[in-house]
Amino acid sequence: MRLAIGSLELAHPVLNGSGTFDAIAARRAFGDALLEDFPFSAFVSKTITPEPRAGNPPPRLYETPSGMINSIGLPNKGLDGFLAADLPQLAELPVPLIVSVMATDRAGFERLVDGVSERDEVAAIELNVSCPNVKSGLIVGEQPAETLALVSALRERTQKPLVVKLTPNTADPAAVALAAEEGGADGVSLINTLRATALAPGTGDAWLGAGSGGLSGPAVRPVALEQVRRVAAEVSVAVIGMGGIETARDAAEFIALGADLVAVGTANFRDPAAGIRVRDGLRNSVVEGQSLDLNLRSN
Amino acid sequence: MSARVLAPFGARACEVVARRETGGYVVFTALDDGGPEPAPGQFYMLSTDGWGSDGGRPFLPRAFSVAAAEPAQGGVRLEFLLDAVGPGTALLAALGKGARLTLTGPLGRPFSDPDEVNRGAPGAILVGGGIGIAPIAILRRLLQARGVPARTLLGFRDEAHSGGLELFGSCQEVGLAFEDGHRGHQGYVTDLLQVALKGDGAAAAAVYACGPPAMLEAVRLICADRGARAELAMESPMACGYGACFGCAVPLSDGGYMRLCVDGPVVRANEIETALVAGAGHR
Numbered sequence: 001m002r003l004a005i006g007s008l009e010l011a012h013p014v015l016n017g018s019g020t021f022d023a024i025a026a027r028r029a030f031g032d033a034l035l036e037d038f039p040f041s042a043f044v045s046k047t048i049t050p051e052p053r054a055g056n057p058p059p060r061l062y063e064t065p066s067g068m069i070n071s072i073g074l075p076n077k078g079l080d081g082f083l084a085a086d087l088p089q090l091a092e093l094p095v096p097l098i099v100s101v102m103a104t105d106r107a108g109f110e111r112l113v114d115g116v117s118e119r120d121e122v123a124a125i126e127l128n129v130s131c132p133n134v135k136s137g138l139i140v141g142e143q144p145a146e147t148l149a150l151v152s153a154l155r156e157r158t159q160k161p162l163v164v165k166l167t168p169n170t171a172d173p174a175a176v177a178l179a180a181e182e183g184g185a186d187g188v189s190l191i192n193t194l195r196a197t198a199l200a201p202g203t204g205d206a207w208l209g210a211g212s213g214g215l216s217g218p219a220v221r222p223v224a225l226e227q228v229r230r231v232a233a234e235v236s237v238a239v240i241g242m243g244g245i246e247t248a249r250d251a252a253e254f255i256a257l258g259a260d261l262v263a264v265g266t267a268n269f270r271d272p273a274a275g276i277r278v279r280d281g282l283r284n285s286v287v288e289g290q291s292l293d294l295n296l297r298s299n
Numbered sequence: 300m301s302a303r304v305l306a307p308f309g310a311r312a313c314e315v316v317a318r319r320e321t322g323g324y325v326v327f328t329a330l331d332d333g334g335p336e337p338a339p340g341q342f343y344m345l346s347t348d349g350w351g352s353d354g355g356r357p358f359l360p361r362a363f364s365v366a367a368a369e370p371a372q373g374g375v376r377l378e379f380l381l382d383a384v385g386p387g388t389a390l391l392a393a394l395g396k397g398a399r400l401t402l403t404g405p406l407g408r409p410f411s412d413p414d415e416v417n418r419g420a421p422g423a424i425l426v427g428g429g430i431g432i433a434p435i436a437i438l439r440r441l442l443q444a445r446g447v448p449a450r451t452l453l454g455f456r457d458e459a460h461s462g463g464l465e466l467f468g469s470c471q472e473v474g475l476a477f478e479d480g481h482r483g484h485q486g487y488v489t490d491l492l493q494v495a496l497k498g499d500g501a502a503a504a505a506v507y508a509c510g511p512p513a514m515l516e517a518v519r520l521i522c523a524d525r526g527a528r529a530e531l532a533m534e535s536p537m538a539c540g541y542g543a544c545f546g547c548a549v550p551l552s553d554g555g556y557m558r559l560c561v562d563g564p565v566v567r568a569n570e571i572e573t574a575l576v577a578g579a580g581h582r
Contacts, residue, residue, distance in 0.1 A: 025542020025561045029406055031305040046545075054555040059578025061536050061546035065355025068538060072545045075556065209577060217358060269539035270346070270360060272403060273309025 002260050003041075005238045006161035006186030008096060008124050010041040010261065014251065014279040017189075017242050017265030018044045018100040018126060018165065019072065024089045026272060035094055039275025043093050044263070045086070047100040047128045050108040052078035057209035062198040067217025067244070068266060069196045071208040074102065079115045087121055096123030098163065104134045109154055117158040124161040127154065127185075130169075130192050141192075142170040144179035151183025163240065166190035168220075168227055177231040187238030189263065190231060191224045217266040218244040225257055232258025246274065248281020255282075304338050304405050306541075310346075310360075315398040316376065322455075324382045324430065324462025325392040326366065329400045332374040337365050339438035340532050340565040343404030344540040345379070347390055350401075357387035359538045364509070364564070365405065366433035366466055367440070377402075380433040380463040406540045407564050410438050410530055413447060413505035416567075417528040420505035422448030424495055426518055428488050428510025429460060434532045434565075435509050436466035450474070450495060454488025454514070457481065489517040501525035506568075508532070515574035522568050529568035535559040536578045549576050 003010045016039070023043055027034050055075030062069040077085055082099075090097050099122050101112035109127070116122045129141035129150065140146040141164070151164060164180035166173050168191035177188045193214025198207040206212065224243020232239045241259030244266065245251050251262040267274035317328040337343075344360035351358055367378035383392035394400060413420040423442055427435035432453055442449040454476040455461035467473050474491045475483030484491060488510070496504060502525075508518040509532035522529040537547035540560045548556035549563065550572040557563065557570070 019545070020543060022542045022545075025558070028303070028561055029306055029541040030308040033305075033308045037308070055545065055548060057550075058546075058548045058556075058576055059536060060548055061359075061538055061544065061578070063356060063358050066351060066358055067355075068359060070538075070544065070546060075545055075548075207578075219355070266538075269544050270358075271310040272539070272541055272543075276309065 001255055002238065005124055005163060005240075005261070008042070008161045010096070012041045012279050013255065013261045013282060014040055014275055015042050015240060015261055015263040016040045016044050016268060016275060017263040018128065019046045020265040021268045022046060023093055024086060030272065035092070037276060038094050039264070039273060039279060040095060042096040042098050042123065043090065044098045044126060045090065045100050046076060047074050047102045048076045048079060048082045048112065049074060050079050050103050050111050052076065052081055059207060059209055062207050062213070064198070064215065064217070064219060067215055067219030069198055069208065069213045069215050070193065071210040071213030073210060079112055083115060083119065087119060091121035097121055098124040098126050100126040100128050100165070102128035102131050104131055106150065106153060109150060110157060113154050113157050117160055122160060124163060124186070125158065126163040126165055126189065127151065128165050130165065130167040139167065139169070141165070141167040141176060144175045147176050148179040148183045151180050151185050155184030161186040163187040163189050165192055166231065167192045168223060169195050173227050174230045174234040177235050181235045181237050185237060187240060188231060188235060189240035189242065191220065191227050191243045194220055194223065216244070218246060220244050221250065225253060228254055228259050229257040245278060248278050248285065251278050251282055252285070302338060303408055304335050304341060306404050306406055307334065310344070310401050310403045313400045313402055315394045315396055315400050318395055322462035322464060323459040324380055326378055326380050326463060327391070327394055329377050329379070329402065330371065330374060331377055331402065332372070334374050335405065336370060336375045337368050337377070337405030338409035339441050340409035340434050341365060341405035341407050342540070342564055343377070343379070343402045343406065345391055346387070346401045347394055348399055349390055353386060357385075357390065360401070360403070360540070361387040361391065362534070362537055362540055362560075364434040364532060366436050366463065368437060378466070380430060380466070382430050382462070403540060407560055408562065410434070410507055410532070410565050416505040416530055417503065420503055422450065422505070424492070424504055424506045425449055425451045426488055426492055426506060426508040426510070427452070428454045428514040429456065431510035431514070431532070432463050432466070433509070435507065436463065438507060439467060452476070452488050452491040452495065454491070454510070487514070487517070489514060489521060492518060492521055496521065496525045496527055501527045504528065506530070512575050512579045519568045519571070519574050530565050531568050531574060532565050533559055533563055533574060533576065534579050535576045
């Protein structure tokens with residue numbers, strides 16, 4: 001377990017999952033109290049794309065047993081809007097900033113990586129590869145060869161640590177993780193949401209405006225644990241484990257299976273301070289000299 | 300009243316100090332120790348012990364506008380009006396005195412002053428429907444305390460869906476509409492709004508409304524037709540309540556979406572494309 005992503009050293013192991021905490025909006029709701037005890041050791045932005053996106057038509061959410069399906073559609077201001085409007089505000093956070101980027105072709109990714117790389121406020125870049133490549137029609141993150149090609153090309157363009165966000169919707173996530181590592185990634189984060197859908201009550205119609213979405217929350221935690229186990233056994237770069245983490249005990253399970261860092265995602269929706277709970281729970285077990293194994297056996 | 304009151308960071312536990320049944324609904328009172336006094340129109344994300352116990356649902360907290368707030372014992376007493384319509388509201392409606400409530404808030408953009416809604420407005424026209432009378436109740440009390448004339452129009456389906464009327468005091472000067480006609484005007488509260496906006500007064504009016512999506516859409520269309528300015532307190536399914544999940548998208552009149560939790564729940568009627576938001580009312 002290392003508290004670092006490449007050259008980026010972190011104060012503790014708890015990050016946020018991309019798209020599960022909006023520090024700018026949270027500051028509007030909670031004020032500067034948010035900055036006084038910020039939950040995460042680095043802040044991962046919501047994914048930005050080269051051009052602005054409005055996002056998917058509602059409904060965008062569906063509550064499931066122990067989880068939820070979202071179909072948000074990556075609303076964002078686009079690269080230029082992000083750099084002009086959001087980056088100055090995110091730079092006021094007391095922790096390093098990791099910017100999540102996604103594009104549907106190589107040129108789009110290159111533009112994003114070039115654009116954020118030249119900004120000192122950006123500490124690292126996360127590549128959201130759960131999207132189709134418009135040329136091949138393949139989801140990049142489901143294909144080791146596509147992942148290797150993309151990461152290799154982007155690696156040449158930036159000195160900043162690169163993280164590849166892995167999709168769980170693939171037969172062999174470890175093979176994709178190895179491809180990311182071979183391409184020069186400094187870390188892999190997993191899992192992204194599991195593809196899922198829901199029907200409108202009493203009808204055969206899809207509930208979500210976009211037809212389907214991604215499942216998250218404690219419902220996916222066992223899947224995430226298994227994928228983290230398989231990936232961590234293969235790669236030597238930083239592994240950021242996530243998927244339904246609600247408590248320090250949950251986080252400790254990911255760490256026990258090989259995660260260096262963990263991310264809190266859907267739990268942020270239920271309690272804005274969930275990250276603080278997880279962080280302090282892990283920290284207390286260290287301070288008290290307990291091993292994480294002890295933490296695993298406690299409730 | 301127009302300033303957004305900031306919430307303490309994180310969900311916190313409160314004690315339910317009173318509960319009463321009213322006209323088919325439940326009003327419960329929670330003592331928010333050390334919490335701030337909310338502004339009318341703001342809301343809280345609520346959950347309680349046992350959340351997730353029934354087959355893993357409810358999972359997400361539920362958003363409720365505050366119906367009344369009184370400073371008390373270094374904190375604030377908050378009243379919420381609710382109807383047990385799904386797994387989350389069923390647990391909340393069953394909370395008795397002494398039960399533990401978990402809340403985050405106050406959240407969101409509150410109602411604006413009448414003068415901000417429409418400069419020079421002589422007063423306010425308040426329109427509430429069904430369970431949506433909650434934020435209208437707290438708004439009315441604040442306007443009364445400030446001596447701002449407020450004409451109140453409330454609509455209900457029938458007696459069994461008319462809880463919370465007592466939040467409006469003696470109900471004097473309150474116009475009532477019941478769909479079943481057993482009391483007040485037989486029909487919709489929007490019929491009363493049509494009458495209230497007749498004549499030359501509409502252009503000077505400041506209308507405030509909360510209720511089911513179809514009612515809010517009718518209010519929006521009536522106000523647009525009469526040239527009346529209005530604020531609507533809306534609902535949309537939300538996971539977080541503070542801008543994180545981007546789930547509560549409401550279509551804007553000039554394209555794109557707003558996040559209702561941070562840019563609402565109170566919106567200007569002319570800001571939005573429609574009040575009929577897909578997914579609103581989902582249980």
